[in-house]
Amino acid sequence: MRRYALEGIHVLDFSWVGVGPITTKYLADNGAEVIRVESLARPDILRLAPPWKDAKPGIDTSQFFASFNTSKRSITLDLGKPRARELVLKLLPWADIVAESFTPKALRKWELDYEHLRALKPDLIMLSTCMQGQTGPNALYPGFGQLMAALSGYYHISGYNPGEPPCPPYGAYTDFIAPRFAACALLAALDYRRRTGRGQYIDMSQYEAALHNLAPALVDYFASGRVAGPAGNHSERYAPHGAYRCADLDGHERWLALAVESEDEWRGMLAAMGNPPADSRFATMAARMENRAALDQFVGALVRERDADELTVALQAAGVAAYPVQNCVDIHRDDNLEAFGFWHWLDHKVTGPSPYEGLAYRMSRTPGELRAPGPALGQHNDEVFGEMLGLDAAEIARLKEERVIF
Amino acid sequence: MGSELLSGFRMLDLADEKGALGSKIFADMGADVIKVEPPQGCSTRRIPPFLDDLPDPDRSLYFIAYQAGKRSVTLNLGSPDGRALLEDLVRKSDFLLESFPVGYMESLGLGYDRLTELNPRIIHTSVTPFGDTGPGRNYKAADIVSWAAGGPMFLMGDEGRPPLEMALPQAGLHAGAEAAVASLLAHYSREIEGQGQRVVIDMQACVLWTLMNEQAMPILHGDYIRRTGMYYTATGTRRRLVYACKDGYISTVLAGGSGVGAISMKGLVEWMAARGFAADWMVAKDWTTWVPGILMKATEQDRDEIADLEERVQRFFNTMTKREIYAEALKRRILLAPVATAADIADDEQLKARNYFVRVEHDTLGRTLTLPGAFAKFSATPVGPGRRAPRLGEHNAEVWGELLRIDGARLGRLRAIGAI
Numbered sequence: 001m002r003r004y005a006l007e008g009i010h011v012l013d014f015s016w017v018g019v020g021p022i023t024t025k026y027l028a029d030n031g032a033e034v035i036r037v038e039s040l041a042r043p044d045i046l047r048l049a050p051p052w053k054d055a056k057p058g059i060d061t062s063q064f065f066a067s068f069n070t071s072k073r074s075i076t077l078d079l080g081k082p083r084a085r086e087l088v089l090k091l092l093p094w095a096d097i098v099a100e101s102f103t104p105k106a107l108r109k110w111e112l113d114y115e116h117l118r119a120l121k122p123d124l125i126m127l128s129t130c131m132q133g134q135t136g137p138n139a140l141y142p143g144f145g146q147l148m149a150a151l152s153g154y155y156h157i158s159g160y161n162p163g164e165p166p167c168p169p170y171g172a173y174t175d176f177i178a179p180r181f182a183a184c185a186l187l188a189a190l191d192y193r194r195r196t197g198r199g200q201y202i203d204m205s206q207y208e209a210a211l212h213n214l215a216p217a218l219v220d221y222f223a224s225g226r227v228a229g230p231a232g233n234h235s236e237r238y239a240p241h242g243a244y245r246c247a248d249l250d251g252h253e254r255w256l257a258l259a260v261e262s263e264d265e266w267r268g269m270l271a272a273m274g275n276p277p278a279d280s281r282f283a284t285m286a287a288r289m290e291n292r293a294a295l296d297q298f299v300g301a302l303v304r305e306r307d308a309d310e311l312t313v314a315l316q317a318a319g320v321a322a323y324p325v326q327n328c329v330d331i332h333r334d335d336n337l338e339a340f341g342f343w344h345w346l347d348h349k350v351t352g353p354s355p356y357e358g359l360a361y362r363m364s365r366t367p368g369e370l371r372a373p374g375p376a377l378g379q380h381n382d383e384v385f386g387e388m389l390g391l392d393a394a395e396i397a398r399l400k401e402e403r404v405i406f
Numbered sequence: 407m408g409s410e411l412l413s414g415f416r417m418l419d420l421a422d423e424k425g426a427l428g429s430k431i432f433a434d435m436g437a438d439v440i441k442v443e444p445p446q447g448c449s450t451r452r453i454p455p456f457l458d459d460l461p462d463p464d465r466s467l468y469f470i471a472y473q474a475g476k477r478s479v480t481l482n483l484g485s486p487d488g489r490a491l492l493e494d495l496v497r498k499s500d501f502l503l504e505s506f507p508v509g510y511m512e513s514l515g516l517g518y519d520r521l522t523e524l525n526p527r528i529i530h531t532s533v534t535p536f537g538d539t540g541p542g543r544n545y546k547a548a549d550i551v552s553w554a555a556g557g558p559m560f561l562m563g564d565e566g567r568p569p570l571e572m573a574l575p576q577a578g579l580h581a582g583a584e585a586a587v588a589s590l591l592a593h594y595s596r597e598i599e600g601q602g603q604r605v606v607i608d609m610q611a612c613v614l615w616t617l618m619n620e621q622a623m624p625i626l627h628g629d630y631i632r633r634t635g636m637y638y639t640a641t642g643t644r645r646r647l648v649y650a651c652k653d654g655y656i657s658t659v660l661a662g663g664s665g666v667g668a669i670s671m672k673g674l675v676e677w678m679a680a681r682g683f684a685a686d687w688m689v690a691k692d693w694t695t696w697v698p699g700i701l702m703k704a705t706e707q708d709r710d711e712i713a714d715l716e717e718r719v720q721r722f723f724n725t726m727t728k729r730e731i732y733a734e735a736l737k738r739r740i741l742l743a744p745v746a747t748a749a750d751i752a753d754d755e756q757l758k759a760r761n762y763f764v765r766v767e768h769d770t771l772g773r774t775l776t777l778p779g780a781f782a783k784f785s786a787t788p789v790g791p792g793r794r795a796p797r798l799g800e801h802n803a804e805v806w807g808e809l810l811r812i813d814g815a816r817l818g819r820l821r822a823i824g825a826i
Contacts, residue, residue, distance in 0.1 A: 005595040030591050042665070048701055050640055051619065051626040057702065063622040133783070136759035141736055142666040143743065146638075146647065150657035151743035153751055155648070157573040158562065165648055166655060166745055167570055167635050170561035171618035180583035181431065181781040187590035188411045188435050191597060192787060200786035208762050209781045211751065212427070213579045215471035216455075221748035222763070222776035223457055223467075228748055231573040233550060236454045241550060243559065243568045255569055257559065259548030321546035325554040325569045328621050328630040331614060334555075339540025340608045354625050360581075360611035361588035364518075365603035366595045 004031020005366040014100035016044040018175030023182040028071035030368040053351035060350040060376040069374030076378035123199040133205030145172020152210040159230030174210035181209040239288040246308040254308040255325035268318030348373040409436030411787040417501035424505035426472040427582035433475030478796035487825035505533040518604040531605040549575030556613025564635040581609040643699030658742035662693030673738035683722040
């Protein structure tokens with residue numbers, strides 16, 4: 001029986017930063033052998049981004065990188081050098097999948113684009129993922145996820161009220177949408193190749209993938225001209241619906257997220273909050289929707305001195321969806337994530353042990369796992385160039401000196 | 407019609423908005439996705455807004471967008487005959503996706519043990535709000551509650567004001583897409599070994615995966631990140647991410663660095679200088695090493711420069727529209743983006759050039775609607791929404807009749823007793 005779902009699958013991974021690496025992480029954590037091809041000549045910017053061990057920057061101290069590249073190996077090649085290209089081509093027969101996330105012309109320049117690689121390996125599956133796709137007038141425009149979140153509409157629907165400046169989702173939001181689509185693409189393409197023997201090229205525009213999480217608003221605009229905007233925490237269907245401040249805990253602010261979706265839930269909420277006197281402004285869902293501002297104040301006053309964790313238990317027991325608004329300390333003490341086995345403590349070669357985000361899925365027969373933290377830069381040079389490609393130690397040393405392996 | 411990518415595989419979709427995007431991805435890739443709806447219809451038919459604001463089970467924009475390409479049958483799982491029909495469907499399917507409360511399938515006698523008895527190849531994927539074993543396994547989760555539980559909500563919003571979610575709920579979409587990935591992982595293994603498996607998705611964890619690794623800040627840097635509105639503050643300096651312009655907002659991160667960062671800053675400063683908005687220090691600056699407050703802590707001098715730069719850029723952008731600024735940024739390779747609205751996206755030249763949006767005939771509504779197209783361009787097996795979302799029970803006849811070979815008399819009986 002196979003230990004991992006993707007045992008025996010090999011991935012040569014030229015991608016970097018968020019989308020590509022998170023995509024190939026799905027494969028690596030499930031047993032595929034993934035080799036990241038990096039270079040000190042253009043280090044993955046995630047290696048240079050916080051959080052770092054002890055808050056100290058360094059090429060191997062970023063957990064941002066280590067987390068998105070679990071279970072992978074790292075080699076270094078300066079692809080601008082002809083000898084580096086030869087080594088890539090020596091690895092090509094081994095690879096089922098090549099993934100990359102350069103801007104579109106880089107691989108063409110190095111003659112490592114799909115047309116070149118396919119000539120040597122006809123059933124290759126290749127994923128190119130970049131900001132706006134391989135074709136079109138803006139194909140070469142660089143960018144990163146934070147800007148993509150603005151371009152693909154997420155900033156505009158984020159905020160307290162129309163007319164106020166946007167309050168964007170945190171960070172490079174679309175970097176966390178596209179990888180799930182890209183992983184589906186690679187997995188389905190692998191299965192298609194298994195059935196038909198045919199590989200293929202996958203051109204993923206992170207912009208186009210990200211727009212799927214906004215689809216209803218886009219369909220609406222094309223059909224009716226209506227432009228979706230920010231709405232605070234208000235729902236179009238339910239009230240109360242929002243985040244309400246509870247009692248502080250050890251000097252830290254605590255909020256409770258809450259959604260009351262029926263009359264039963266409303267009664268349950270009131271009971272869990274100590275049965276305050278009835279208020280006719282809130283007697284029905286329609287009335288509550290009508291008087292949302294007053295309702296938010298009413299609920300806010302009921303919970304302001306209460307403990308968010310205790311309220312969660314009481315509200316959920318009454319059938320009401322509620323949970324504390326958790327900060328990055330809270331999520332490490334969360335009983336439900338703990339029970340799911342979410343956090344993985346991994347011992348990184350340079351930064352030592354720390355908790356890594358685990359898998360958001362659990363498979364009964366072939367469970368994935370974080371097999372190792374992300375590699376140090378070039379950690380597997382000797383193993384890959386020596387053991388896999390059969391280069392002797394002297395030649396590897398020479399290639400390092402010539403900054404081919406770099 | 408329909409993609410060849412997953413053609414020949416069938417998914418039974420019993421999920422609500424916690425799974426809809428997952429089965430939509432399968433449908434886009436050519437799988438035969440059968441939505442198994444209760445007689446009153448899937449709850450996603452009631453999600454507003456509605457097309458032309460007319461509430462109707464076929465007019466929910468959510469339903470139109472995320473149930474496209476699927477077939478629909480109606481089935482009453484409360485009736486023994488209804489459950490028997492689902493068992494018949496399981497025998498002829500490869501995947502079953504559901505998002506029922508934990509334990510519900512077991513209570514119907516349709517837990518994974520039973521499903522695998524019926525069809526050892528079946529992959530049974532359950533989307534759960536908080537996993538299936540912890541103290542919260544029976545907790546309810548509305549989208550905003552998952553957004554809160556996973557961590558991103560705490561980081562979104564202004565200091566001193568409530569944490570925020572986006573106007574279009576996102577948690578269920580992340581969980582649905584994750585369900586598609588995990589189901590396909592199980593699929594690859596199954597196609598080699600012949601044996602399906604049970605997959606459980608934890609929606610809270612799916613949402614947590616949007617945190618940019620900020621989870622590690624308390625352990626590595628000693629403190630957690632607070633929400634700071636339109637500013638980036640992870641390295642202790644407030645860096646502005648949003649600037650007003652004539653008709654809306656622009657997002658940019660003013661930072662240099664080797665590569666595209668310095669090109670971007672140089673391009674912006676040249677453009678500002680030509681229009682009389684740049685300070686002398688900005689023109690003289692070597693931008694290749696200037697990334698304060700983004701990748702490094704800022705010095706006193708950096709802070710002064712940041713303040714001056716951000717103020718000047720704000721004044722500069724105020725003189726132009728989103729479209730003017732973005733057009734020039736594209737030419738000069740300045741890293742910025744308009745804070746785009748649905749209208750801007752619909753009009754975007756890049757998406758038009760790649761024929762991204764697709765028109766899908768909705769004969770039932772007398773309309774042709776425009777939907778997001780392929781999530782990626784596949785050279786051998788193009789994907790995308792092939793046909794409109796189904797009417798309730800639209801495919802009863804073909805599924806019960808052609809797929810399960812139930813004859814007319816038995817269908818009549820099943821209808822009469824409320825099984826379908």
